[in-house]
Amino acid sequence: MGLFDYIKKALNQNKDKNKYLSGFKSTNNKIEATLNKIDVLSKEKQESFMEELMITLLEADVGYETSKIACDLFYGKIQELNFVTKRDIKYKLYETFYEIYKDREVDDLKITKGEVNVILMSGVNGAGKTTTSAKIAHQLKNQGYTICLVAADTFRAGAVKQLEEWSKIVGVDFFKGKDGEDPSSVLISAARYCKEKNIDVMICDTAGRLQNKVNLMNELDKMIRVIKKEIPNAPSESLLVIDANTGQNGINQAKLFNEITNLTGVILTKMDGTSKGGIILGIKNTINVPVRFIGLGEKIDDLSKFSIEMYLYSLIGEVSEYQ
Numbered sequence: 001m002g003l004f005d006y007i008k009k010a011l012n013q014n015k016d017k018n019k020y021l022s023g024f025k026s027t028n029n030k031i032e033a034t035l036n037k038i039d040v041l042s043k044e045k046q047e048s049f050m051e052e053l054m055i056t057l058l059e060a061d062v063g064y065e066t067s068k069i070a071c072d073l074f075y076g077k078i079q080e081l082n083f084v085t086k087r088d089i090k091y092k093l094y095e096t097f098y099e100i101y102k103d104r105e106v107d108d109l110k111i112t113k114g115e116v117n118v119i120l121m122s123g124v125n126g127a128g129k130t131t132t133s134a135k136i137a138h139q140l141k142n143q144g145y146t147i148c149l150v151a152a153d154t155f156r157a158g159a160v161k162q163l164e165e166w167s168k169i170v171g172v173d174f175f176k177g178k179d180g181e182d183p184s185s186v187l188i189s190a191a192r193y194c195k196e197k198n199i200d201v202m203i204c205d206t207a208g209r210l211q212n213k214v215n216l217m218n219e220l221d222k223m224i225r226v227i228k229k230e231i232p233n234a235p236s237e238s239l240l241v242i243d244a245n246t247g248q249n250g251i252n253q254a255k256l257f258n259e260i261t262n263l264t265g266v267i268l269t270k271m272d273g274t275s276k277g278g279i280i281l282g283i284k285n286t287i288n289v290p291v292r293f294i295g296l297g298e299k300i301d302d303l304s305k306f307s308i309e310m311y312l313y314s315l316i317g318e319v320s321e322y323q
């Protein structure tokens with residue numbers, strides 16, 4: 001089976017196909033527009049095409065470093081052909097991105113039976129941490145786990161209430177500290193509470209923090225050190241939530257949060273908006289942390305396991321019609 005057949009098979013099995021396609025529509029249009037200028041790519045036109053491709057990738061938020069790697073890899077691939085058609089270009093783009101995105105299998109969240117598993121959610125203000133905590137709680141509850149949503153955002157007024165409301169909607173346990181309590185201390189009490197109640201997963205929603213605010217990043221570091229005293233393996237998952245519309249800054253966020261929290265995954269939210277989507281390749285190539293989920297809306301069900309095949313198809317589109 002060729003790469004594209006494989007991708008198509010994965011696509012047809014994915015229930016979120018239409019959401020993906022609509023989420024990446026604007027970038028798909030741009031790539032299409034670049035390709036539509038070409039029928040056959042003669043040797044003379046290759047250089048100017050490569051420039052256009054680089055610009056298209058930069059505009060899609062892939063980031064300079066990763067765009068450069070992609071273009072070099074892609075250029076090498078088309079050099080092997082005597083005659084380059086639009087279909088070849090698409091096919092080689094698939095191959096290029098597929099190669100850049102190593103470790104393509106997306107693991108389920110790591111949950112060990114018989115212990116309290118801590119999922120730590122971090123990210124900058126408004127990225128979607130609280131909503132995504134609820135969406136994950138909902139998915140894990142449906143898989144049969146007992147969940148406690150923990151309000152470790154003691155910073156923003158209303159944050160605790162927001163999570164509490166979600167816990168009622170999802171129908172899972174909820175834990176909060178006292179007003180103004182230090183978030184690390186909330187985590188300790190939450191861990192004890194979850195152990196006592198034999199909760200499988202505690203999902204810790206934290207306050208939004210800018211990656212360049214040292215004291216807030218130190219607070220996050222402290223939370224991780226402290227929770228380990230109660231639960232040595234914690235956090236079993238450390239997930240960074242990034243608003244996909246953030247563009248290049250998202251790659252910086254990923255780098256800095258990764259230094260502090262040792263990320264096990266990234267969640268890109270608001271992919272249903274005007275996001276350009278290229279950031280997924282940029283993040284993976286820059287910090288080698290996989291994108292685990294993408295947020296495709298504000299509702300509790302609008303969280304999809306990331307699929308590189310779906311993603312590439314949504315960006316590059318159909319290949320066979322050019323055969």
Ligand SMILES: Nc1nc2c(ncn2[C@@H]2O[C@H](COP(=O)(O)OP(=O)(O)OP(=O)(O)O)[C@@H](O)[C@H]2O)c(=O)[nH]1
Binds near residue numbers: 123126153207273
């Ligand atoms: N369209 C869309 N909206 C989303 C998605 N995820 C979150 N939102 C919205 O983004 C806004 C912010 O979400 P929150 O979950 O409160 O973000 P947060 O990171 O917890 O924010 P702070 O706690 O203030 O840092 C809300 O209006 C959410 O409904 C998504 O995948 N798609």
Ligand SMILES: [Mg+2]
Binds near residue numbers: 153205206207208
């Ligand atoms: Mg929040």
